[in-house]
Amino acid sequence: MRSLRRLFKRISNFATRRRHDERLREEIESHLAAQTEENLRAGVAPLEARRQAALKFGTMQAVREDYRAEGGLSFLEDLFIDFRYAVRQLVKKSRGFTTVVILTLALGIGACTAIFSVINGVLLRPLNYPAPDRVVTIKETQLPGLPDVYASVPNFLDWQQQAKSFSHIAAFVGAPLNFTNAGEPQQLRAIKVTAHFFDVLQVQPTIGRTFNPEEDTPGKHHVVLLTEPACERLFGGTSGILGRQLKLNDEMYTVVGVIPAGFGYGVAPNMDAFIPMAFRPDETTNQNRGMHKVITVARLRPGVSVAEADAELKLIAAQLAAQYPETNKGWSAFVMPLLDYWVQDVRLLLYTLLGAVGFVLLIACANVANLLLARAISRHREFSVRAALGATRGRLVRQLMTETLLLALAGGAAGVLLAHWSLQGLLVLAPAVLPRTFEIRLDGTVLAVCLALSVSTGLLFGLAPAWLASRVDITSALKAGARGTTENRSRGRLRGLLVIIQVALALTLLAGAGLLTRSFARLTRVDPGFTPGGAVVLRFTLPEKKYPQPEQQVAFADKLLERVRALPGVERAAVAQPFPFFPGWTFPFNLEGRPPVPESELPNSSYYAVTPDYFPALGARLVRGRVFSAEDGPDAPRVAIINETLARRCFGDQNPLGKRIAINELEKWREIVGVVANIRAGGIKQRGDNQVYEPFAQNPHRTLNLLVRSGESTAALVPSLRAAVYSIDKDQPVPHVRTLDTLLDDHMATPRFAVLLLAILSSAALVIASVGIYGVTAYTAVQRTGEFGIRMAIGAQRRDVLRLVLRQGAKLVLIGLLAGLISTLVAGRVLTSMLFETSPYDPITLATITIVLGGIAVLACLLPAYRAAKINPIEALRAE
Amino acid sequence: MKQKKDVQQGTLALMILKTLDVMGPLHGYGVARRIEQISGDLLTVNQGTLYPVLLRLEQEGAIASDWGPSENNRRARFYRLTRAGHKLLATEKRDWEQTAAIIARFFDVNAEDLA
Numbered sequence: 002m003r004s005l006r007r008l009f010k011r012i013s014n015f016a017t018r019r020r021h022d023e024r025l026r027e028e029i030e031s032h033l034a035a036q037t038e039e040n041l042r043a044g045v046a047p048l049e050a051r052r053q054a055a056l057k058f059g060t061m062q063a064v065r066e067d068y069r070a071e072g073g074l075s076f077l078e079d080l081f082i083d084f085r086y087a088v089r090q091l092v093k094k095s096r097g098f099t100t101v102v103i104l105t106l107a108l109g110i111g112a113c114t115a116i117f118s119v120i121n122g123v124l125l126r127p128l129n130y131p132a133p134d135r136v137v138t139i140k141e142t143q144l145p146g147l148p149d150v151y152a153s154v155p156n157f158l159d160w161q162q163q164a165k166s167f168s169h170i171a172a173f174v175g176a177p178l179n180f181t182n183a184g185e186p187q188q189l190r191a192i193k194v195t196a197h198f199f200d201v202l203q204v205q206p207t208i209g210r211t212f213n214p215e216e217d218t219p220g221k222h223h224v225v226l227l228t229e230p231a232c233e234r235l236f237g238g239t240s241g242i243l244g245r246q247l248k249l250n251d252e253m254y255t256v257v258g259v260i261p262a263g264f265g266y267g268v269a270p271n272m273d274a275f276i277p278m279a280f281r282p283d284e285t286t287n288q289n290r291g292m293h294k295v296i297t298v299a300r301l302r303p304g305v306s307v308a309e310a311d312a313e314l315k316l317i318a319a320q321l322a323a324q325y326p327e328t329n330k331g332w333s334a335f336v337m338p339l340l341d342y343w344v345q346d347v348r349l350l351l352y353t354l355l356g357a358v359g360f361v362l363l364i365a366c367a368n369v370a371n372l373l374l375a376r377a378i379s380r381h382r383e384f385s386v387r388a389a390l391g392a393t394r395g396r397l398v399r400q401l402m403t404e405t406l407l408l409a410l411a412g413g414a415a416g417v418l419l420a421h422w423s424l425q426g427l428l429v430l431a432p433a434v435l436p437r438t439f440e441i442r443l444d445g446t447v448l449a450v451c452l453a454l455s456v457s458t459g460l461l462f463g464l465a466p467a468w469l470a471s472r473v474d475i476t477s478a479l480k481a482g483a484r485g486t487t488e489n490r491s492r493g494r495l496r497g498l499l500v501i502i503q504v505a506l507a508l509t510l511l512a513g514a515g516l517l518t519r520s521f522a523r524l525t526r527v528d529p530g531f532t533p534g535g536a537v538v539l540r541f542t543l544p545e546k547k548y549p550q551p552e553q554q555v556a557f558a559d560k561l562l563e564r565v566r567a568l569p570g571v572e573r574a575a576v577a578q579p580f581p582f583f584p585g586w587t588f589p590f591n592l593e594g595r596p597p598v599p600e601s602e603l604p605n606s607s608y609y610a611v612t613p614d615y616f617p618a619l620g621a622r623l624v625r626g627r628v629f630s631a632e633d634g635p636d637a638p639r640v641a642i643i644n645e646t647l648a649r650r651c652f653g654d655q656n657p658l659g660k661r662i663a664i665n666e667l668e669k670w671r672e673i674v675g676v677v678a679n680i681r682a683g684g685i686k687q688r689g690d691n692q693v694y695e696p697f698a699q700n701p702h703r704t705l706n707l708l709v710r711s712g713e714s715t716a717a718l719v720p721s722l723r724a725a726v727y728s729i730d731k732d733q734p735v736p737h738v739r740t741l742d743t744l745l746d747d748h749m750a751t752p753r754f755a756v757l758l759l760a761i762l763s764s765a766a767l768v769i770a771s772v773g774i775y776g777v778t779a780y781t782a783v784q785r786t787g788e789f790g791i792r793m794a795i796g797a798q799r800r801d802v803l804r805l806v807l808r809q810g811a812k813l814v815l816i817g818l819l820a821g822l823i824s825t826l827v828a829g830r831v832l833t834s835m836l837f838e839t840s841p842y843d844p845i846t847l848a849t850i851t852i853v854l855g856g857i858a859v860l861a862c863l864l865p866a867y868r869a870a871k872i873n874p875i876e877a878l879r880a881e
Numbered sequence: 882m883k884q885k886k887d888v889q890q891g892t893l894a895l896m897i898l899k900t901l902d903v904m905g906p907l908h909g910y911g912v913a914r915r916i917e918q919i920s921g922d923l924l925t926v927n928q929g930t931l932y933p934v935l936l937r938l939e940q941e942g943a944i945a946s947d948w949g950p951s952e953n954n955r956r957a958r959f960y961r962l963t964r965a966g967h968k969l970l971a972t973e974k975r976d977w978e979q980t981a982a983i984i985a986r987f988f989d990v991n992a993e994d995l996a
Contacts, residue, residue, distance in 0.1 A: 003941040003942065003943070003969075004941070006940070006941060006942055007937065007940045007941045010940040011940065021936060024958070025932060027956070027958075028909055028932060028957075028958050029929070029932075031908070031909075031910065031951065031955050031956060031957045031958075032908075032909055032910045032913070032928065034955060035908075035910040035951065035953075035955070035957075036910060036928075038953065039914075057927075057928055058927065058928045058929045059927025059928060059929040059930060060927070060929070061929065063929070064927075064929035064930065064932055064933065067930070067933035068932055068933045068936060070933075071933045071936045071937050071940070072936060072940075
């Protein structure tokens with residue numbers, strides 16, 4: 002109680018700046034007067050009386066300090082004084098130093114903040130569903146190492162029935178809907194969902210309801226949910242939307258509810274509509290177990306961990322594999338948190354970038370520490386005087402730390418500004434590479450991390466210089482007088498260590514950038530197997546209701562090609578499904594005359610149905626045999642074309658022409674009539690996949706990719722290509738139009754992003770580190786001016802001095818390079834999966850980078866060495 | 882020669898309180914003189930150390946102070962005990978007596994008594 006009252010009093014004194022100094026002065030005065038009078042009365046001489054009174058009173062200064070400490074909050078008062086002193090020191094006395102330090106720190110902290118805000122938005126921010134960490138996805142996988150795939154319908158239904166780990170499991174599949182209203186037909190982005198989809202994600206409709214389980218059956222499924230943005234776009238709002246009849250894919254659907262905007266991230270973002278899945282009976286038979294076509298989401302039952310759910314699913318998958326070996330042998334399943342699954346491809350990239358900016362920050366901090374050290378030494382006399390006046394070492398350190406923290410905070414503030422700007426640049430590049438870019442912003446978390454980063458940088462890199470600088474030996478320092486203090490050994494060692502660290506970190510960063518650049522260069526030189534320039538692809542899907550028969554699909558394609566070829570400027574036109582760089586199909590295939598094996602042990606191949614002009618239009622190379630022709634119609638003998646990889650794998654040196662192959666429909670044999678060069682259809686990095694082509698006429702599809710090669714500008718052609726589609730079916734929307742160039746370019750976006758950022762960061766690192774090495778060498782050389790003067794006076798040549806300085810710097814650089822090589826070999830492993838046909842230990846890259854960095858570093862030492870060698874010994878000694 | 886005793890802060894505070902209790906309102910010099918007299922010069926206090934303690938007691942609310950004229954008509958700051966100060970003195974006194982009694986008993990005990 003009492004101490005509380007005392008504390009309040011002290012705080013209020015501090016806050017109101019109330020000082021008791023005056024009162025104490027007056028009290029002391031009256032005290033001494035009284036005592037002096039007393040002494041006088043005892044017969045002491047006046048001067049002596051006063052002296053004795055003062056003696057009896059004790060040390061005035063000590064009393065005054067105790068009194069002041071009691072009256073206010075001395076810690077805060079000191080801090081305030083330190084702060085004021087620091088600001089004066091930084092702003093008035095050494096503006097150049099302050100600017101350099103703040104800029105250096107801003108660069109490091111700003112880069113870290115920018116990358117962290119990306120990580121925070123993309124990787125760390127939870128998905129916007131209730132209890133988002135309980136939402137998982139289940140994928141099927143065939144042996145570890147192979148990419149995971151969607152679930153097959155019967156497998157999904159078995160999981161739903163058997164698994165106990167989940168409160169609900171739901172499946173969905175993309176189902177673009179052709180919406181026919183007045184005006185141009187539109188395609189709605191939509192998915193088909195099973196009954197409990199909205200229970201898994203726990204979303205509430207803004208109006209109406211979600212689907213009933215009964216509506217998830219064929220015949221009762223003509224209900225649709227629209228999203229708010231879709232309502233806004235299509236009908237200008239949600240009023241009167243419930244119960245409205247919409248013509249979708251030529252069937253009538255009733256609107257039963259509206260889903261809020263922003264729903265579906267991580268699952269199916271930016272949707273317009275949802276309709277019930279309503280599996281047809283023929284989709285759920287055991288023959289479909291090998292058809293992996295639905296995406297699953299599930300919500301874990303309370304108390305069940307991801308690992309437990311994963312174990313249960315693996316068990317069920319194993320049972321299914323035993324039960325249905327024909328289709329399920331070798332297949333397993335795994336459970337993964339939805340967010341993890343969504344961002345897994347960029348996680349490594351982002352953490353690599355974070356590591357890189359961390360390196361830049363460390364290099365920047367090493368420079369700052371060096372600057373602080375040099376400055377502290379030039380203020381040596383100031384500290385000596387303060388120590389002589391009674392400042393303790395702790396007090397000196399505290400004052401220096403106040404300055405350093407002030408610098409770090411200012412650097413952090415400038416860094417936030419820098420992060421803000423660089424994020425805007427980053428966000429221009431990012432959408433092609435990163436998911437969830439809309440979540441990236443400088444928010445409270447990011448700012449808190451930035452603040453923590455600034456403070457810890459200040460502490461980490463200010464403490465050692467402050468500690469070393471505060472070690473003053475008063476007598477020798479003051480005695481040394483005007484003479485510059487000679488280099489202290491532990492300071493020299495710290496400075497050398499900082500140079501080594503800088504060189505090592507810079508080398509690691511540069512090597513990483515070098516490896517990625519080399520890998521990117523290889524990537525751009527890859528022959529995709531087709532000519533990307535001057536071609537465009539239009540992609541659309543015919544509604545099932547309207548075009549159920551293969552003949553109708555073929556007729557549509559034929560009519561379309563006929564009209565497109567008649568357009569001026571069109572050189573070649575073809576239709577294909579699937580199409581390179583879009584999701585493809587992989588089927589098991591069989592060769593005639595091979596010993597029979599179960600279906601699950603057959604080799605797989607990607608599969609394409611193409612019209613005759615496909616290969617010329619794409620610019621693909623025919624290796625042997627022929628391409629398809631108009632004669633390969635629906636009733637003609639079945640034929641196929643294979644790629645070089647399949648030919649080499651399955652036929653070796655034999656001629657595959659005339660041999661027979663069956664794919665997907667294993668009872669239908671097709672004669673191989675041609676071999677084409679490999680096309681990197683699954684992505685520019687993917688090679689070595691088998692590819693089988695069939696005539697579109699013999700195996701048509703409702704999804705059409707119209708490929709058009711033109712001599713003129715392809716973009717100008719697009720409106721007339723669309724018109725050609727509408728002229729056949731005025732209700733048929735054409736949602737996707739891409740040039741082959743941009744399709745290919747999308748695959749370059751991620752590596753380009755990584756290379757660009759790492760190149761920028763490593764250049765920054767190189768510059769900062771070179772400046773650091775130069776600074777340290779120059780500083781040390783200046784410190785040794787007197788020594789050089791003496792050396793030259795007693796006969797040393799200029800080149801001896803040159804060699805002396807250079808050797809000192811070069812030694813540090815060499816150690817740094819060595820350490821950097823080691824850390825590069827360790828860090829290189831991280832890069833492995835980001836490198837394309839490039840070893841993380843690529844000797845040429847590493848050697849080049851080491852030589853370049855070493856050269857620049859030695860150059861940075863050479864300049865001060867040269868200057869040191871030019872000194873005039875007489876002047877140098879006089880300056881001493 | 883025997884060293885004169887140093888005074889601990891807490892003890893000094895108690896002495897100040899008791900002095901003010903006995904003498905009524907008193908200025909700093911008066912308190913110092915009084916402590917000196919009572920302790921019979923057995924105890925030296927650097928008189929200055931009194932003032933931070935006075936300030937502390939005042940901030941704790943045990944004493945209050947005001948300017949007033951001293952005996953020889955000089956301006957001096959007079960300290961007086963507040964009601965809280967009286968209470969504080971009573972408890973501190975009791976605590977002190979208890980401690981003293983315990984310590985005294987320890988010194989009275991002979992080795993035989995413990996057997």
